[in-house]
Amino acid sequence: MTAAVVTATPTSPPPQRPQDIPGWFFHADREVFGHLLRAQTDAGTAGDLLELGSYLGRSAVLLGDLLAPGETLTVCDLFDSEAHDPENAAEMAMSYRETLTRRSFEANYLAFHPRLPQIVQAPTSVLADGRIPAGSCRFVHIDASHLYEHVAGDIEVARAALAEDGLVALDDYRQPHTPGVAAAVWRAVVTSGLRPVLLTPEKFYGTWGDPAAAQRQLLTRDWRAEGYHLDEETIAGARVYRLAAPAEPPTAPAPQPPTPPRRSTPRRLALDLLPPIATRTARRVLAAARRRNS
Template sequence: MVATRPVPQKRDDIPGWFFGLDRAAFSHLLSAQTAAGITGDVLELGSYLGRSAVLLGDHLQPGERLTVCDLFDSEAGDAENAAEMTMSYRRTLTRSAFESNYLAFHSELPEIVQAPTSVLADGRIPADSCRFVHVDASHLYEHVSGDILVARSALAEDGLVALDDYRSEHTPGVSAAVWEAVFTGGLRPVLLTPMKFYGTWGDAAAARRTLLARDWRAEGYTVDEDTIAGHHVLRLNYQVKTPAQIQRSTPRRLALDLLPPVATRATRRVLRTLRERRAVPPTPGA
């Protein structure tokens, strides 16, 4: 008998690695596009259980379409991708779980392509039709390079792409594909966060101005600017209050971020229980 997954009551109940800072960046950029009268479809390559797709759906305007492409519980098309799926996602990733999570917050499902993201290279996503593309599928260099090409074709002139895991130690293939796109493929960096690279093949300066219109520091973030081979790029991160907090929280947070969702939730429950026990005063005489 297959256990029924509980329906999420809030977005944080959906397992995944889509964290607060990037949720804020996605929302700000998508809202700014809408406020500026920019329209277009939204595309997500790699959706897992729907945590980011739900947010993308929040920002759809009338006539716009969200398309998500993921293997879900299908078989991978090559041995390397199959090994990655088996190691990280196979036990939890199903299309039915994604659909249930998405429908907990939206009345209609997005367009779903249950297949390797490489199938989108066939032109089924019209050229220049999207204003925002989120790439978070395979971590293999060849696949990510192909996904970036799909994003470039799909995006309208000043559309934005968000690329996940561009700097994680365990995803060097993503890093290689992202920076290759910058140095040889015309991708202009806009924003870097601990997890995602944001860029455009259009007006990067305008996108940075859009980001700087928000007082991120007042919301608990740091804002810095770097130059990479002549490209200006913003960096957003979480503010850290004290050195003691860095020593206590950073390794633990990083470790939790890198765990699969099931292990992350179990670890957080244990940590919460330990904190609660420390908060209870000892019984006299115990």
């Protein structure tokens, strides 16, 4: 999470577009979720979707769009419940408490979908009890607590929930203020067979299956032709892609003040450096000269 693009107020009107929902889900990842999950469906891969950490629904609404018939989206979030440990409680108080309620999540979700997803209002650690059937998911989005112990647990939940070539997306794997996420993600890569597929500035995409299959699906879109930066890297001999979007399209164009006519640089410098009385005299002389010349 870097910055919220839209902030909620108690009287926020219903969102018109998913990107009007406050949250931390940005352009490149919206496009990657859409592309990879539609590609799975087109290839005949069915499975449920799971999100750990939904906040006000910005990413959950898109996951709801990407469900194929017969599939289920489950979201797990504390919403307005208490965290079970002091560090997680501090994280909640600092980042989410003022704006987050389960009711706001539900209202936002229902602005775009006729039915709510399955909601688990609890710490994500409860999902380790097997309530998500093993191997039932094709995609898991991890974006809940950013503390190492929690993320490490969430990665284990994802590993159990995912089908063979299922994908996991992990938020904030490289932000300066979330070192615990980085530690948990790269530990899983080194010790538990999580294989990187794609890195965006915000999210790590990986699989415990075959990364080449997902990478082939990624490359069916010509990202570079659309202005994205796409690079190929290797990590310990394994291929991984890096993708970054062109600048986030503005949510609403800011009104611009009329641009004053530009003066030539030496003349502007001279006017800026002269004392105010001399500047006024100089401006009068210049204006008279301009009138004479026009």
